[in-house]
Amino acid sequence: xxxxxxxxxxxxxxxxxxxxxxxxxxALLDALCxxxxxxEIVRLGxxxxxxxxxxxxxGGEEKVVAMASDTVHDVTGYEARVGIADGLFCAELAxxxxxxxxxxxTASFRRAQSLEVLGRKDLTTTCRRLGLYTLGSFxxxxxxxxxxxxxxxxxxxxxxxxxxxxxxxxxRDLRLAQRLRNLRGEHEQGSEQLGFFGQRGAGxxxxxxxxxxxxxxxxxxxxxxxxxxxxxxxxxxxxxVPWGSPLVESRDRAPWPGQIRAPSPATTLLHxxxxxxRDANDAPVLFDARGVLSAEPTTLLLTHYARRTILxxxxxxxxxxxxxxxxxxxxxxxxxxxLGEAVLLVAESGRWWLVGIYD
Amino acid sequence: MASLRPVTxxxxxxxxxxxxxxxxxxxxxxxxxxxxxxxxxPGFGGLSLALSLLTASSANGHWAGVVGVDDxxxxxMAELGMDLRRVLFVPRPRGAWAxxxxxxxxxxxxxxxxxxxxxxxxxARKIMDRVRERGTVLIVLSEPHAxxxxxPDLCFAITEARWATSSRLDARYxxxxxxxxxxxxxxxxxxxxxxxxxxxxxxx
Numbered sequence: 001x002x003x004x005x006x007x008x009x010x011x012x013x014x015x016x017x018x019x020x021x022x023x024x025x026x027a028l029l030d031a032l033c034x035x036x037x038x039x040e041i042v043r044l045g046x047x048x049x050x051x052x053x054x055x056x057x058x059g060g061e062e063k064v065v066a067m068a069s070d071t072v073h074d075v076t077g078y079e080a081r082v083g084i085a086d087g088l089f090c091a092e093l094a095x096x097x098x099x100x101x102x103x104x105x106t107a108s109f110r111r112a113q114s115l116e117v118l119g120r121k122d123l124t125t126t127c128r129r130l131g132l133y134t135l136g137s138f139x140x141x142x143x144x145x146x147x148x149x150x151x152x153x154x155x156x157x158x159x160x161x162x163x164x165x166x167x168x169x170x171x172r173d174l175r176l177a178q179r180l181r182n183l184r185g186e187h188e189q190g191s192e193q194l195g196f197f198g199q200r201g202a203g204x205x206x207x208x209x210x211x212x213x214x215x216x217x218x219x220x221x222x223x224x225x226x227x228x229x230x231x232x233x234x235x236x237x238x239x240x241v242p243w244g245s246p247l248v249e250s251r252d253r254a255p256w257p258g259q260i261r262a263p264s265p266a267t268t269l270l271h272x273x274x275x276x277x278r279d280a281n282d283a284p285v286l287f288d289a290r291g292v293l294s295a296e297p298t299t300l301l302l303t304h305y306a307r308r309t310i311l312x313x314x315x316x317x318x319x320x321x322x323x324x325x326x327x328x329x330x331x332x333x334x335x336x337x338x339l340g341e342a343v344l345l346v347a348e349s350g351r352w353w354l355v356g357i358y359d
Numbered sequence: 360m361a362s363l364r365p366v367t368x369x370x371x372x373x374x375x376x377x378x379x380x381x382x383x384x385x386x387x388x389x390x391x392x393x394x395x396x397x398x399x400x401p402g403f404g405g406l407s408l409a410l411s412l413l414t415a416s417s418a419n420g421h422w423a424g425v426v427g428v429d430d431x432x433x434x435x436m437a438e439l440g441m442d443l444r445r446v447l448f449v450p451r452p453r454g455a456w457a458x459x460x461x462x463x464x465x466x467x468x469x470x471x472x473x474x475x476x477x478x479x480x481x482x483a484r485k486i487m488d489r490v491r492e493r494g495t496v497l498i499v500l501s502e503p504h505a506x507x508x509x510x511p512d513l514c515f516a517i518t519e520a521r522w523a524t525s526s527r528l529d530a531r532y533x534x535x536x537x538x539x540x541x542x543x544x545x546x547x548x549x550x551x552x553x554x555x556x557x558x559x560x561x562x563x
Binding site (some may be wrong): 267339359 | 401406464
C-alpha cells in the first residue's frame, strides 16, 4: 500500500452556506499541488498526497509535514492535522491523531484502533457484545465467521480491518472532483471520470450502475479503469486506477525517443517476476554497462525447474533515462521461446525481470 | 413463463466485428446473447484474440468488461483499437468471478472473462442464461485442458502460433479453428495475423 500523507482540516469539512468552503478547498488544493503534483482532495476537509517523492526531494518527511501545515495556515488560516501512514484509511486516522507512523508501523496502529472508526454503529455494538473492542480483534475473526454473522458490508469493513483493502467504501466523495472542476470553470469534454464525453447516454448509466454493484461486492479497489500516459515502455505507459478516483487526463502527445514500438504484450505484469538468462555453457547472461549482453542467451529460467529454450531474441534496447541514478539503468529484450510464445524481459539493477507476455 | 420484450431489428441484435473476423464469422458479427469461447494454451495469443473481438464494438461506443485477467496489457489494447474509456477491469475477483461477471452483464455489452478455476456445469449454465436474457456477449478465455463445460455458440481455437521476426518482433501468425452451432456449425480453419506491426489484427 502506498505511503500517504493526509491533511485533515476540520473547518473545511462542513460546507458553509456562503460557498466559501469550496473556494477555500480549491485554493488549498492548488497550493498543495505546487509542492506535490499528485495531491488530491478525497472529500471536503481531507487531502492526501503520496509522500515518498516529496520527502526525498525536500529532505525528510518531517519537512513535508511542516510544509503541509504551513501551507494550510497560509492559504486558509486554519490549523491542519497532518499524519502519515500506509493506505487512505489509516492515513486519515493518523492525520486526526497527528501522528507520523514509521514505515511498517501502520498495521499495529490500525489494529489498536477502536471499532468506531469504521463508522458503523450496528457493527460496533454487536462486536462489543462479542467482546471485540479493537480493529485488531475484529480482524482476527475468520472471514467466514464474519460472513455468517453479518452482511456483506461487514465483510468489506473486515477487509479494511485486516489491511487487505486500503480505503473505506464511503471515504471518497466521488462528486467532489467534478464540483471543483465546475467551480474552476472547466467544462471541457472528456475530463470526467470514465470519459462521459458530454454525451452520456443510457448505456453509460447502465455501465455506471453495474460498476457500482461490482464495487459493492468486491471492495473499492477491485474495479479498475485504464488510461494511457507518455512513456517509453508498456509498463510505464499504462495506468490502472480504481474506478471513481479522480482521473488525470493526460494529453501527452510528446515523442518518446526509444519507445518500444507495437506490438505490445497483451499481458503486462504489474509486479515483474525475476527470471534468469543462461548461455550455452549454463552461465548467467548479464547486461553490462556498455549496453551489450555478455553472451548469447539460449535458456530462460522461469523458476529452477521451468527451463525454456530460447529460439530468438532481439535487443537489448537500453533506455537512457534518469542516468543520474545508477539503479535505473534499464534495457529491454524480446525473446521467442521454443514452443512459440514470446515474452518481454527487462534488465534492471543487475537482474532480469519478466515484464510482459505476448499472450 | 414467457416474457414480452420489445421488437428489435436484426442489425441491433448484432455487435460489430472488426477485421479479419468479419469475414470469418457467419453473419459478420457477434449475436447478442451469444457465448463465445476462445481456446488457447497460455502464451499462444488467446488473450489477444479475445480482446480483438471487442475492438470494433468498443470503438463504436459499446461498453466492455474484462474479468479475471490479472495484468491486462493496456497499451496492447489501445493498439488493437479499443476505446479504453469504456472498459471496466476486474483483474482479481477473488473467488467471486461468476458474481462479478453477472454484475457486469447487466451493464455492459461485452464481457471477457478468464475463469481463475474451472467453471462448474451449474455456474456455466447460469451465466449463459443470464447472457441470453440480457442480450450481451460473453467471451470466455479457456485453456484446452480446462474448457468451458457447455457447448458455446461460437468457438475460436488457436492451434498454432508462429512469430515473424526482423530486428524485433514483427507479427504473429495464428492458426484459428472457428466452429460453433447453427450457421457456424461447420468448422473452418484460418490463418490470421494478430498482432501485426501496428499491434492490430489483420487478415493474411
